[in-house]
Amino acid sequence: MSRVYNFSAGPSMLPEEVLKKAAAEMLDYEGCGQSVMEMSHRSKVFESIIKSAESLLRELMNIPDNYKVLFLQGGATTQFAAIPMNFMNKSGKADYIITGQWAKKAFNEAKKYGDAVAVASSADETFSYIPKTTREDFRQDADYAYICMNNTIYGTVYHELPDTGDVPLIADISSCFLSEPLDVTKFAMVYGGAQKNVAPAGLTIVIVREDILGNAREYTPTMLDYKVHADAGSLSNTPPCYTIYICKLVLEWIKSLGGLEAMAERNRKKAKILYDFLDNSKMFRGTVVPEDRSLMNVPFVTDSDELNAKFVKEAEAAGFVNLKGHRTVGGMRASIYNAMPIEGVEKLVAFMAKFEEKNS
Numbered sequence: 001m002s003r004v005y006n007f008s009a010g011p012s013m014l015p016e017e018v019l020k021k022a023a024a025e026m027l028d029y030e031g032c033g034q035s036v037m038e039m040s041h042r043s044k045v046f047e048s049i050i051k052s053a054e055s056l057l058r059e060l061m062n063i064p065d066n067y068k069v070l071f072l073q074g075g076a077t078t079q080f081a082a083i084p085m086n087f088m089n090k091s092g093k094a095d096y097i098i099t100g101q102w103a104k105k106a107f108n109e110a111k112k113y114g115d116a117v118a119v120a121s122s123a124d125e126t127f128s129y130i131p132k133t134t135r136e137d138f139r140q141d142a143d144y145a146y147i148c149m150n151n152t153i154y155g156t157v158y159h160e161l162p163d164t165g166d167v168p169l170i171a172d173i174s175s176c177f178l179s180e181p182l183d184v185t186k187f188a189m190v191y192g193g194a195q196k197n198v199a200p201a202g203l204t205i206v207i208v209r210e211d212i213l214g215n216a217r218e219y220t221p222t223m224l225d226y227k228v229h230a231d232a233g234s235l236s237n238t239p240p241c242y243t244i245y246i247c248k249l250v251l252e253w254i255k256s257l258g259g260l261e262a263m264a265e266r267n268r269k270k271a272k273i274l275y276d277f278l279d280n281s282k283m284f285r286g287t288v289v290p291e292d293r294s295l296m297n298v299p300f301v302t303d304s305d306e307l308n309a310k311f312v313k314e315a316e317a318a319g320f321v322n323l324k325g326h327r328t329v330g331g332m333r334a335s336i337y338n339a340m341p342i343e344g345v346e347k348l349v350a351f352m353a354k355f356e357e358k359n360s
């Protein structure tokens, strides 16, 4: 068996240890005589799986008791509508920062439900930077302010959170979930699809402060009302059981490596190898301003579309797959999530160096 290095933006690589453990437990989970895929979500065994997933997540992310952890379906995209329905409930205003397509989609959805305003944007430079904002940019009676923390397509990240004054901050953390420590208390809610860094597709995790729950609009579908899921311990209906189980294995893996501090160190090391190469290459260059560079998604280009295409093709043949960049940026993008081993990045950079030598 030979496995490729998968640089996909998501779904993406899972730790090999996790896949092996899941394979070993496939037919018989801990002696219960059945697979996690088959068991009732109301069973004692599954109850212990979802409870340990939650407690591991709380431990790793240091989530305070006044926050609820919800295991949902529908992807990050469904939350784009759920967020305004649940929280645009006092002034009916919400302020969005547009740092890329995901933020823009969330903003466009919110506009359907109330007075959503884009208070800043980096569209003018193809989202290659994080726009600077000050407290004055936010309407102080807004029900919430919204950011996309790590911009998967463009490769930018908030290294420092915007000052929104008293306006509660909500962040999409889909593509930086568990990649480094995050101070949850700075947010009213963070959430993300699991398929980038946490689990296979099918699970969306919402971490939300208790006191802002319970005021969803009357017409909110039951399945989109966070309070319903919070009250039911994410078991209001059938949750994505198997994905939650893999999530638990991934959390155990992170814990075994030393938690989020250790993960951050590993991720900084990986990203540095790639950025250092890009900064010194005469053929390849990164597309993002250095101060806003993501640790997870690294877009880069050459000056020629032909060379880009040739690179992607040859890289794939050499076992480095899914390096083609998003159509709105062009070129390449290497997503180097938690599960990408350091050797994967080292080998990619060696391959890039050889490609540069051969083609210049």
Ligand SMILES: *Cc1c(COP(=O)(O)O)cnc(C)c1O
Residues within 6 Å of the ligand: 010, 074, 075, 076, 077, 078, 102, 148, 150, 151, 152, 172, 173, 174, 175, 193, 194, 196
């Ligand atoms: C992938 C991604 C999404 C979309 O997630 P789905 O689960 O497919 O809805 C939203 N936001 C960000 C930042 C993403 O990376």
